[in-house]
Amino acid sequence: MAVASPSPRKRMLIGICAGNFLEFYNFGVYAFFAPMLAAAYFPKGDHLVALTLALLTFAIGFLARPVGAAVVAAYAARAGRRAALMLTFSLMGLGSALIALTPGYNRIGIAAPVIVLLGRLIQGFSDGGEVGPATTLLFDLEAAHGRGGIVSLQYITQLCAMLVSVMVGAVLAAVLPHDALYGWGWRVPFLLGLMVVPVGLFIRGSETMDHAPPPQPAPVTTTAPVAAIALVLTVIACGTIGTYMRAYGVSYAVSVLHLSPGIGMLAMSAGLATGILATIAGIPLAARIGTIPLVLASTLAAMVLTWPLYHHAITTPGLSSQLLLNIALFAITNLPAGVLWKTMLGALPERNRSLAFGLIYALAVSIFGGFTQPVVTWLITVTGSAMVPAWVSIALAPVGTAALLLLLRKQRGTQTRAAPALA
Helix, strand or coil: CCCCCCCHHHHHHHHHHHHHHHHHHHHHHHHHCHHHHHHHHCCCCCHHHHHHHHHHHHHHHHHHHHHHHHHHHHHHHHHCHHHHHHHHHHHHHHHHHHHHHCCCHHHHCCHHHHHHHHHHHHHHHHHHHHHHHHHHHHHHHHHHHCCCCCCCHHHHHHHHHHHHHHHHHHHHHHHCCHHHHHHHHCHHHHHHHCCHHHHHHHHHCCHHHHHCCCCCCCCCCCCCHHHHHHHHHHHHHHHHHHHHHHHCHHHHHHHHCCCCHHHHHHHHHHHHHHHHHHHHHHHHHHHHHCHHHHHHHHHHHHHHHHHHHHHHHHHCCCHHHHHHHHHHHHHHHHCCHHHHHHHHHHCCCCCCHHHHHHHHHHHHHHHHHCCHHHHHHHHHHHHCCCCHHHHHHHHHHHHHHHHHHHHHHHHHHHHHHHHHHHC
16 A cells, blocks of 8 residues: 655654754754864863864854855845755755764864864854744744644754754764764764764755745834844844753863763753644644743743753752753743744844845854854863853743743734724
8 A cells, every 4th residue: 555645744844854954953962062172173271172172173163154145145035945945955964974084183173173074064054044934934834724733843853853963963972982982982973963864955955945935024014124123133042042052061071070971962862853843732732821921930940940950050069950951941831832922033034034034043053052052161161160151051041031021012902903803
């Protein structure tokens, strides 16, 4: 009996999610294996200094994101969405291959970090070009098919990719001796990620992407375009710092708390799995109790619990405290995550939504996300305090929440006033 092929909409979703998966799988692998990359590609010395250099290389790649967003948006306008998404996916694979296959510093010297930096720049360019067209396509699919939560696949796929990457790392840490893990084992997850490339290219190369729904109009709003852009930028910046702070957990456990890579990766796996479930559960929960109460409750809980969770992880280092830290923070902060994307995209003008969101996202990630981990590592080195991630998280929580609440309030107020005219 023949198996029915996926519908065009499902193929389109698979094609979008494949690119998003590869982007954040690469991000997760680099972030989670940063201590091993530092040992492989940078001169021997202080391990925190080497880690900072590895994370700075990671961060510099984000500077190419705004360039990628602008160039790919122009290319998509000329050649079509399918051609643009094929280009970004191919470049993702090229960047991953450079990082996976480059010999170490002990073999080719300074050329090693230079080639890795080139790989990160290529990845940054492709990631910046990917996020605008892919996310707005999810937004249009959700509106066209009346299926709530489709646009949240952008974030859910991120978490799934990071979960797979850290689970691969946990398995490698469990089965490989320390020297093998640091010597060659860290290359395995990068090579495994390349297996996604031919699948993604096959799906994106079909005619499916040419049958995307037309762009959906943004909700009626009186928010000035500049104000909307500033608010969306603030929401993404704060969310990005929080995401990258949590992804820093493995490097934090290994290099700051001096735990084994296996403990750090196992705890991160549990946290990411919890975050996926919390994101999915938050969508119907927001519909039931309201988005604003959910956002406020999540922010308050995070601000109250972050300090004691980090304090416990520092004073009682081990698997149990790492599990508690990761599970609790991912659960609390991800409950409202699924409703954020639709709010942000709906605040931007229809005509330039893909370019606007791509540039805003790229700028926020480049400036704030890419440098979060090296800056936090530097602050820990300078201050000698392992509580730095807690203080940064607590300080930023109300900022992102305030920006999101302003977006929601303005959109809801305008829709209420416009309802009689639209009836």
